[in-house]
Amino acid sequence: MQLLIFNAFCVGAVVSALLMVTTKRPVRAAMSLVATMSFLAGLYVLLDAHLIAVLQLIVYAGAIMVLFLFVIMLLNVEEKEGKLAGKTMLLQAFATVVVGLVMVTMVGLFKANGSLGAAGDASDAFGTTKAVGQMLFTEYLLPFEIASLLLLAAIVGAVILAKRRIDDSGTE
Amino acid sequence: MSKMTGLEQSQYHPLVGVPMATLKPKQVRKNIHLTLWEKLYVFEILRGLFVTGKHFFINLVGFVLPPAGKKRKVFTVYYPEEKVTLPAAYRGRPVLVAGANGAEKCVACGLCEKMCPAKAISIVGGERAGGERYPVSYTLDMARCVYCGYCEEVCPKEAIVMSSEYQGLAQRDRAILRYSKDQLLRSEESVKGRLDYIRRIYSKCSY
Amino acid sequence: MVADLIESIAKIVFVFSMNVGFFAPVLGWVERKQSALMQDRIGANRADILGFTAIGLFHSLADALKVLAKEDFIPAGANKFFHTVAPFICLVPAISTFAVVPFGGRYELFGHQVNLVIADLDVGILFVFALASLATYGVVLAGWSSRSNWSLLGGLRASAQMLSYEVAMGLTIIGVIMVFGSLRLTEIGALQENFFHWGIFLQPLGFVLFFTCAIAENKRVPFDIPEAESELVAGYFTEYSGLKFVMFWMAEFLEIVTISGIVTTLFFGAWHLPFVTDQMLLSWLQFAGANGAAFLAMLVNVATFFAKVIFFIWLQMSIRWTLPRFRYDQIMRLCWKMLLPLALVNILITGLVVLVL
Numbered sequence: 001m002q003l004l005i006f007n008a009f010c011v012g013a014v015v016s017a018l019l020m021v022t023t024k025r026p027v028r029a030a031m032s033l034v035a036t037m038s039f040l041a042g043l044y045v046l047l048d049a050h051l052i053a054v055l056q057l058i059v060y061a062g063a064i065m066v067l068f069l070f071v072i073m074l075l076n077v078e079e080k081e082g083k084l085a086g087k088t089m090l091l092q093a094f095a096t097v098v099v100g101l102v103m104v105t106m107v108g109l110f111k112a113n114g115s116l117g118a119a120g121d122a123s124d125a126f127g128t129t130k131a132v133g134q135m136l137f138t139e140y141l142l143p144f145e146i147a148s149l150l151l152l153a154a155i156v157g158a159v160i161l162a163k164r165r166i167d168d169s170g171t172e
Numbered sequence: 173m174s175k176m177t178g179l180e181q182s183q184y185h186p187l188v189g190v191p192m193a194t195l196k197p198k199q200v201r202k203n204i205h206l207t208l209w210e211k212l213y214v215f216e217i218l219r220g221l222f223v224t225g226k227h228f229f230i231n232l233v234g235f236v237l238p239p240a241g242k243k244r245k246v247f248t249v250y251y252p253e254e255k256v257t258l259p260a261a262y263r264g265r266p267v268l269v270a271g272a273n274g275a276e277k278c279v280a281c282g283l284c285e286k287m288c289p290a291k292a293i294s295i296v297g298g299e300r301a302g303g304e305r306y307p308v309s310y311t312l313d314m315a316r317c318v319y320c321g322y323c324e325e326v327c328p329k330e331a332i333v334m335s336s337e338y339q340g341l342a343q344r345d346r347a348i349l350r351y352s353k354d355q356l357l358r359s360e361e362s363v364k365g366r367l368d369y370i371r372r373i374y375s376k377c378s379y
Numbered sequence: 380m381v382a383d384l385i386e387s388i389a390k391i392v393f394v395f396s397m398n399v400g401f402f403a404p405v406l407g408w409v410e411r412k413q414s415a416l417m418q419d420r421i422g423a424n425r426a427d428i429l430g431f432t433a434i435g436l437f438h439s440l441a442d443a444l445k446v447l448a449k450e451d452f453i454p455a456g457a458n459k460f461f462h463t464v465a466p467f468i469c470l471v472p473a474i475s476t477f478a479v480v481p482f483g484g485r486y487e488l489f490g491h492q493v494n495l496v497i498a499d500l501d502v503g504i505l506f507v508f509a510l511a512s513l514a515t516y517g518v519v520l521a522g523w524s525s526r527s528n529w530s531l532l533g534g535l536r537a538s539a540q541m542l543s544y545e546v547a548m549g550l551t552i553i554g555v556i557m558v559f560g561s562l563r564l565t566e567i568g569a570l571q572e573n574f575f576h577w578g579i580f581l582q583p584l585g586f587v588l589f590f591t592c593a594i595a596e597n598k599r600v601p602f603d604i605p606e607a608e609s610e611l612v613a614g615y616f617t618e619y620s621g622l623k624f625v626m627f628w629m630a631e632f633l634e635i636v637t638i639s640g641i642v643t644t645l646f647f648g649a650w651h652l653p654f655v656t657d658q659m660l661l662s663w664l665q666f667a668g669a670n671g672a673a674f675l676a677m678l679v680n681v682a683t684f685f686a687k688v689i690f691f692i693w694l695q696m697s698i699r700w701t702l703p704r705f706r707y708d709q710i711m712r713l714c715w716k717m718l719l720p721l722a723l724v725n726i727l728i729t730g731l732v733v734l735v736l
Contacts, residue, residue, distance in 0.1 A: 027458075027461070027520075027523060031461070031516075031520070034516065038513075041509075050500065050501055050502045051501070051502050051505070054502045054505040054506055054508075054509045055505070057509035057510075057512065057513065058505065058508050058509050058512050058545075058549075061509075061512065061513060062508070062509060062511075062512020062513060062515065062545065063512065063542060063545065063546075066512070066515050066516070066519065066538050066541075066542050067542065069516075069519050069520075069523070069538065070519070070535065070538045070539060070542075073519070073522075073523050073531065073534060073535055073538075074535060128501050129501060129502060129562050214587055217698070217701075217702065220701045220702065221694075221697055221698065221701050223701075224417045224697060224700060224701045225417075225697060227416070227417050227418070227419060228413065228416045228417045228697070231416040231417075231419060232416055246419065246420065246421055247419050247420070248419075248420045248421065
């Protein structure tokens with residue numbers, strides 16, 4: 001039963017991701033990406049990582065993609081005419097294959113290494129808010145803080161960009 | 173009442189016809205400086221909620237379980253059953269005024285037709301045996317009328333006035349809304365209030 | 380196993396019928412009648428069955444009949460797919476959010492543990508946020524797909540507003556989570572057994588901020604610029620009619636109920652009566668036997684919870700009919716320059732206090 005749902009979510013994620021890349025309408029592409037995120041969240045739930053699943057929904061589907069949609073609507077981006085040229089298509093296909101191969105190799109290597117847990121290995125505490133929080137603030141504190149610094153820099157940059165524009169237009 | 177009142181004896185404001193006593197200099201607060209208490213906002217919201225909540229509970233008791241003889245007064249009007257008495261200044265459907273002989277006062281001068289911004293009026297003029305002009309047909313398309321009252325204002329004969337009628341103006345067929353002379357004709361008594369009012373108002377302005 | 384299944388189904392049926400069957404239609408009536416009372420009017424009392432008006436309750440019935448008979452209209456040039464899907468995206472989160480809100484505690488009935496919440500998730504309150512953020516899509520897509528400038532403006536305003544207030548709401552909630560030390564709503568509810576441990580006493584600022592953000596998230600007056608009747612006709616659902624229109628309407632009312640439920644759970648002692656602990660309640664009801672006492676305690680707690688919910692529904696309606704609408708820039712300033720810093724200050728103070736104690 002669980003495997004069936006898992007597979008259904010996998011197929012959904014892949015199909016919506018493909019839709020997102022191939023469609024020419026911006027809003028449809030954005031919504032396909034949202035669907036992909038939601039399917040991924042479903043996969044996380046099935047993998048017992050509830051917190052990650054919910055955060056995926058809140059942050060990616062709920063906040064970032066809404067901003068995407070907002071910009072698309074604000075600029076009123078129209079559907080672009082024309083087809084993908086043969087060369088681009090070939091390049092894309094090539095890139096997809098390479099990335100896929102790299103992924104498969106990585107997973108294979110990890111499995112051979114033994115650092116990838118087998119199915120059913122996860123303990124009861126796995127994926128709970130407490131476990132994730134403990135990991136985040138002890139073992140992975142440094143990466144966490146570095147990421148937050150990066151975000152802080154981004155915020156400062158955004159503020160400076162926005163501020164300058166107001167000064168230029170002289171409205172305020 | 174047919175006497176034209178002049179400016180000097182009027183207790184009304186010369187332009188808008190509002191009793192002078194009720195006119196006060198308009199007070200507009202342009203620079204609103206909120207105090208800190210008001211800026212906190214939450215407490216002001218609570219104050220507002222207290223006011224509306226008071227009304228809510230008073231009415232809840234007053235409507236639902238009124239103590240003997242203390243049923244809450246309602247300030248609204250039950251429209252189809254009750255109707256408000258409209259003030260003379262109300263501009264309803266324009267009607268033609270009939271003279272003492274029962275015929276319309278209109279002399280088909282065409283001023284209202286010319287003046288009408290919506291081009292709702294169309295008149296076909298004619299002459300009676302004595303050389304007196306009268307409208308052979310006077311059509312007012314209520315689907316176009318904008319109730320501005322220019323026709324009434326411009327009429328030299330007080331032959332068209334804005335009545336207080338407002339019903340029957342929602343129809344499924346526009347042809348029904350094209351009123352003919354017979355449908356528009358009203359006796360002078362029925363629009364007496366409005367006639368008094370326009371004499372008082374329009375006499376102030378010298379054209 | 381069978382008992383678990385029966386329990387789950389009973390809870391789902393209860394919550395669903397309570398929300399969709401009771402609150403959604405009755406809130407339509409409450410909105411009309413309460414606004415009338417607050418404005419010294421009489422309110423809805425025209426719809427009658429054989430001259431019997433039931434203080435206007437039949438208006439909801441008349442609405443339902445009218446809506447079923449209406450034409451389902453899709454404007455020319457609209458995106459048919461998204462236009463059809465948008466109301467569902469709006470309604471589904473509104474209905475399903477209540478799944479994590481506990482409407483009672485734990486009871487031992489005939490040797491079977493009954494936990495009065497549909498889904499006792501470890502991430503509880505975050506689940507609410509996740510669904511609330513998904514509800515934004517319904518609004519935005521409705522605005523965009525209608526091919527109407529009013530709708531588009533409404534959708535744009537809604538997306539910016541809901542996004543901003545989600546941030547402030549998320550930060551507000553952190554204070555509560557720090558105090559209770561759990562994301563699980565059942566646990567937060569159970570910790571408020573003592574009257575003086577209710578969230579409102581531990582997080583007074585948090586309550587004001589959360590309530591403000593929640594109303595803004597629900598897009599009701601004073602934060603209703605996405606639908607602003609006097610500016611945008613009806614905002615993002617201008618081009619909707621019939622059942623789809625009612626879906627937006629129902630989503631709004633169900634969100635009122637959900638907000639009330641969450642506020643009750645987080646700040647007002649959930650299902651607990653003030654000054655009454657679970658033990659006291661059980662001992663008072665001992666006359667009915669062990670199972671009977673548990674059952675009666677369950678009834679009392681559920682009734683308490685819904686009484687609180689109804690009070691907060693009343694409060695939200697009162698706010699809606701008391702305050703005028705904010706301007707768009709005022710809404711944004713309120714969020715980013717007042718609520719967000721206040722939420723951060725709240726976190727700081729809470730953190731210090733938790734650290735010291």
